[in-house]
Amino acid sequence: MTSILEAKGLRVERAGAQLLDVLHLNIEESEVLALIGPNGAGKSTLLVTLCHLFKSFSGAIIFKGKQVGRELPVSQYRRRISMVFQEPLLFNATVFENVAAGLRFRSIGRQEIEGSVKENLERFGIGHLSDRSARTLSGGEAQRTSLARAFAVKPDMLFLDEPFSALDPPTRESLIEDLERILDESGTTAIFATHDRIEALRLSDRIAVMNQGRILQIGAPDDVMNHPADEFVASFVGVETILKGKVTGKKLGIVTVSVLGHEVAVIGDYGIGENLILCIRPENVTLSINPSETTSARNTFRGTIERIVPMGLFHKVELDCGFPLVAYITQDAVDALSLCEGSDVAASLKATAIHVVRK
Amino acid sequence: MDLILEGIKKAFLLLFTLDREVLDITILSLKVSGLATIISIFIGVSTGTMIALNEFPGKRIVVSLVNTGMGLPPVVVGLFVTIFLWRSGPFGFLGILYTPLAIIIAQSIIATPIVMGITVAAMQQLPRKLRLQILALGATRLQMVWTLIKEARLSLLAAVMAGFGGVISEIGASIMVGGNIKGYSRVLTTATVMETSRGNFDVAIALSIILLLLAYFINLILTHIQQKERQR
Numbered sequence: 001m002t003s004i005l006e007a008k009g010l011r012v013e014r015a016g017a018q019l020l021d022v023l024h025l026n027i028e029e030s031e032v033l034a035l036i037g038p039n040g041a042g043k044s045t046l047l048v049t050l051c052h053l054f055k056s057f058s059g060a061i062i063f064k065g066k067q068v069g070r071e072l073p074v075s076q077y078r079r080r081i082s083m084v085f086q087e088p089l090l091f092n093a094t095v096f097e098n099v100a101a102g103l104r105f106r107s108i109g110r111q112e113i114e115g116s117v118k119e120n121l122e123r124f125g126i127g128h129l130s131d132r133s134a135r136t137l138s139g140g141e142a143q144r145t146s147l148a149r150a151f152a153v154k155p156d157m158l159f160l161d162e163p164f165s166a167l168d169p170p171t172r173e174s175l176i177e178d179l180e181r182i183l184d185e186s187g188t189t190a191i192f193a194t195h196d197r198i199e200a201l202r203l204s205d206r207i208a209v210m211n212q213g214r215i216l217q218i219g220a221p222d223d224v225m226n227h228p229a230d231e232f233v234a235s236f237v238g239v240e241t242i243l244k245g246k247v248t249g250k251k252l253g254i255v256t257v258s259v260l261g262h263e264v265a266v267i268g269d270y271g272i273g274e275n276l277i278l279c280i281r282p283e284n285v286t287l288s289i290n291p292s293e294t295t296s297a298r299n300t301f302r303g304t305i306e307r308i309v310p311m312g313l314f315h316k317v318e319l320d321c322g323f324p325l326v327a328y329i330t331q332d333a334v335d336a337l338s339l340c341e342g343s344d345v346a347a348s349l350k351a352t353a354i355h356v357v358r359k
Numbered sequence: 360m361d362l363i364l365e366g367i368k369k370a371f372l373l374l375f376t377l378d379r380e381v382l383d384i385t386i387l388s389l390k391v392s393g394l395a396t397i398i399s400i401f402i403g404v405s406t407g408t409m410i411a412l413n414e415f416p417g418k419r420i421v422v423s424l425v426n427t428g429m430g431l432p433p434v435v436v437g438l439f440v441t442i443f444l445w446r447s448g449p450f451g452f453l454g455i456l457y458t459p460l461a462i463i464i465a466q467s468i469i470a471t472p473i474v475m476g477i478t479v480a481a482m483q484q485l486p487r488k489l490r491l492q493i494l495a496l497g498a499t500r501l502q503m504v505w506t507l508i509k510e511a512r513l514s515l516l517a518a519v520m521a522g523f524g525g526v527i528s529e530i531g532a533s534i535m536v537g538g539n540i541k542g543y544s545r546v547l548t549t550a551t552v553m554e555t556s557r558g559n560f561d562v563a564i565a566l567s568i569i570l571l572l573l574a575y576f577i578n579l580i581l582t583h584i585q586q587k588e589r590q591r
Contacts, residue, residue: 053491075499083495085488092510092588101506102496153497 010059034200037210043193082155088142090134102153140171160192284353285327297348369561395466407478428472437535457538465532470522481514
């Protein structure tokens, strides 16, 4: 893997307030990086700065080994990238003209424009809207047009600023599915901002958690979510255990997923060989010393307690079952089972308690 | 009552027989005000766009000055243009006072702030992020400005309407710098004033009808374009 974009010491200040302070960020060729964080965390500012759209910032942006603004003129850099905003920001023209806009700025020949626009309209399933005025589009159609416009210029890198957050859930779902496929097919490097962790899980190879203009943690999704670097990251990414697995079998609506060699039963209709992400809430995990045979829980794993952290009214128990697992239990339960760090327990959870995300 | 009916009757006769003098006055009016409007579009749209898109100290003062200029009294413009073009004035050597050119200059000065003011408002109404989006699609600065102007085209059409409407109907400047010279610098408004003061109500009514129809038809065309754009 080679680095396509590198940022060093990026700082943006506005009216005395530090909006962005990113020491170092490296993006590999063909990877998809998700920036997650609350509103005002600096995600948009980071994206806009990386696109070199702010006049006043300090730091260096290095694109394919060349510093933008020094070794590579800003105008040339901008012609190799593309950005999509939360609002579709379409021009008052037909869908075709909108998707052609970036190509027209590059003075590309008519025939080539026609081919490229058509291809991208089909890609996003809006070929039939080609002659429609952009003003008459629904939210989902408009965002598809905006994405097609960004893809039409065949960018080396794509920046997406919360592209789905203004859409209703079903529209959003189908657009995420399409984008997932298109990013996969085209191998386009992308950075996208979101405040939805599930979105980040599905689309990205790596996740960066941001707050107050800084990147607090960056890494593989399961790594960040299972081992948050600090309180803030933990509170933002949630407390669920995230496991990656592959479907190995299915029977009567119950799917067997292999996670690091262990079999986990989940509910749903997934094909064999499909990659899934399993999210397990700690309150759904029950601990026992000897699991009774009569339990309705489909999943029981033997594991070792690594850590017990008092959390006020309950305890957080971190287990190693061959994969990490976190459980919440009461003080009573700790006493009754006489749990301590290093002891062996059985962790049970129902197949229905596992939230499954397609990857 | 007879006076009015007789006047209207004669006015229509003048119109339908295409009276030479009335026709010449109408054509001159259209030429002068049309040219003044075109000049004001060039200056007003470009300067207005620059004001709207750039941040600079004193921007608010500049914008409020432009907005004040939208209501510039034509007589004041007439007065200053006359002084500047007066034989002993700074541009007296040009010898263009009491010519159609002088009217074009004065009317351009009246229409420019109108076009500029509406342009500033129209450009500022576009979403701020649109500029970033256009640049992020690889546009040069010039391409970005042009794209924004195209986006604001409906409002800019309104600016053209307002500019033309303002100058075709103004009288103060035309009479002061044009001199209302028969067959040379006489336009619809100045002719109407003169004929009225002479008691030639028939001619005055005929001229007024033409003025009204002109204003109506030009706005009709522009409105038609605007509504068509909206519907698409």
